[in-house]
Amino acid sequence: MRPDATGRPTLACLTIGSSDPSGGAGIQADVKAFSALGTYATTVLVGLTAQNTTGVSRVHDVPLPMVAAQLDAVLTDVAVGAVKIGTTWSPDVVELVADRLSGLAVPIVAVPIVVDPVLVTASGSALGGGQEAVTAVRRCFLPLATVITPNLGEAQRLAGTPGEDDPARIAERLVDLGARAVLITDARPDTGGDWLFDGERHHPVPGRRHDTHCEHGAGCTHSSVLAVLLARGLDLPTAAQLAHRVAARAVETGHRDVGSGRHPVDVFAAVRDAAVSKQLAEHLEGVR
Numbered sequence: 616m617r618p619d620a621t622g623r624p625t626l627a628c629l630t631i632g633s634s635d636p637s638g639g640a641g642i643q644a645d646v647k648a649f650s651a652l653g654t655y656a657t658t659v660l661v662g663l664t665a666q667n668t669t670g671v672s673r674v675h676d677v678p679l680p681m682v683a684a685q686l687d688a689v690l691t692d693v694a695v696g697a698v699k700i701g702t703t704w705s706p707d708v709v710e711l712v713a714d715r716l717s718g719l720a721v722p723i724v725a726v727p728i729v730v731d732p733v734l735v736t737a738s739g740s741a742l743g744g745g746q747e748a749v750t751a752v753r754r755c756f757l758p759l760a761t762v763i764t765p766n767l768g769e770a771q772r773l774a775g776t777p778g779e780d781d782p783a784r785i786a787e788r789l790v791d792l793g794a795r796a797v798l799i800t801d802a803r804p805d806t807g808g809d810w811l812f813d814g815e816r817h818h819p820v821p822g823r824r825h826d827t828h829c830e831h832g833a834g835c836t837h838s839s840v841l842a843v844l845l846a847r848g849l850d851l852p853t854a855a856q857l858a859h860r861v862a863a864r865a866v867e868t869g870h871r872d873v874g875s876g877r878h879p880v881d882v883f884a885a886v887r888d889a890a891v892s893k894q895l896a897e898h899l900e901g902v903r
């Protein structure tokens with residue numbers, strides 16, 4: 616393998632999800648996040664959306680055989696070091712993806728799989744399909760994922776605990792339902808920050824909310840960064856802290872002049888930030 620600028624072999628990551636033509640979220644956000652962290656991005660598209668910073672107007676499924684062919688094309692040729700799964704609103708796609716990933720030649724425990732179960736976008740549009748999709752995600756993705764990264768509302772819906780606001784209790788319920796680890800993003804809307812339950816211990820991830828209205832793509836960016844950091848060999852609590860740091864900075868430095876709704880995050884500005892890049896370098900020095 617050809618080494619990258621740091622002397623490490625190329626790390627290829629795979630994102631499985633849907634397109635956002637306005638460029639802030641979905642597959643487009645994932646490719647930017649992978650690239651910003653110096654990894655090689657591969658993509659399997661399962662759906663198209665028509666959306667912008669103000670909302671989603673239409674969605675369209677990629678035909679199932681075409682999803683299968685994309686998965687086969689990537690997985691039979693490129694040794695991926697991490698997989699991030701984003702928006703998959705069709706139960707058939709959820710089943711197909713879980714089936715293909717379970718059959719990876721490399722034992723699945725060796726390849727971190729981060730599932731970001733997108734049910735509602737930052738602009739407030741429903742994107743996750745109906746109850747059937749939620750059931751399929753529970754059954755197929757919870758046991759497959761190294762970690763799932765729902766936001767508070769998504770976690771409540773997946774856990775079936777609509778009135779519960781305590782992230783610790785929701786995360787425990789999701790582990791009872793089969794998840795290995797749960798990282799609830801924006802878990803405390805009043806203060807900001809995330810909440811990690813690794814299946815045994817709770818790890819609050821402290822944070823501060825930025826009022827820039829640049830949250831379009833924050834979740835996609837966060838889960839993609841997390842996948843890369845896990846692939847690089849960081850432990851889950853450390854990766855969760857760093858992924859939040861990058862996502863929060865990407866919100867703070869977001870593209871305020873792009874779009875008229877929830878503006879897009881800027882992951883490149885986030886990793887250029889001196890404090891963030893120093894922290895990333897400290898943790899990534901000497902790892903694979």
Ligand SMILES: Nc1ncnc2c1ncn2[C@@H]1O[C@H](COP(=O)(O)OP(=O)(O)O)[C@@H](O)[C@H]1O
Nearest residue numbers: 766800801808823824825833834837859862863
């Ligand atoms: N306004 C904000 N200020 C700082 N960090 C934020 C803000 N909004 C989201 N984040 C962070 O971005 C990441 C993604 O969170 P979230 O927005 O909940 O994802 P989603 O897009 O799935 O709802 C988390 O680490 C969260 O703490």
Ligand SMILES: Cc1ncc(COP(=O)(O)O)c(N)n1
Nearest residue numbers: 633640641737832833834835
């Ligand atoms: C195709 C697609 N996938 C995911 C999201 C969620 O975006 P966010 O990161 O803002 O939650 C989105 N808006 N569009």
